[in-house]
Amino acid sequence: MAVDWIGFAYASLLIVGGIIAYTRKGSKISLAAGLTFGSVAGYGAYCVTCDPRNVKISLFSSFLLTIIMGMRFKRSKKLMPAGLVACLRIWAPERFSATLSSSTPSRTGLFPRTISQPSAASPGPASGPS
Structure with missing residues (x-):
């Protein structure tokens, strides 16, 4: 089982960023959003x-x-923190698509495979005298 260190590091950066914004600016919204x-x-x-x-x-x-952070960056034109957070995670779909393409298929997920095949014991459709 491989640990998602990048995901955990990103999560801790978000939490630490919310705490830093609260201590420096007193922003309760940033603290709540970060947590x-x-x-x-x-x-x-x-x-x-x-x-x-x-x-x-x-x-x-x-x-x-x-x-959310991309819209804030577009409005404020400031790289910190909105532009940085938006850029940090914009590559996530690429990372996860590489993970998904290299793993073995699983039966659980959004669209599980449910292919029913007839069993060998069933004789098939009954054909009676007509």
Whole structure:
């Protein structure tokens, strides 16, 4: 079982960033957002650690935070923190697609395979006298 160190590092950066924003600027919103998104990203990294194909939570959190911080960067034109956070996780889909393509297929996930094959014991359709 390979640990998703990159995901855990990203989650801790989000939490630390929220705490730093609160201590420097007194921003309770930044603290709440840092703790919330850091926790969700940490849980996503835990899910990827348990099953490398279970990337839904990590992709959702990275997508949502990239959109939010990208809009903040576009509005403020300041690299810190919005531009940095948006750029840090914009490559997440590429990393997870490489993970998904190299792992073995699993039966759990968004679209599990449910192919039913007739068993050898069943005689097939009954053909009676007509």
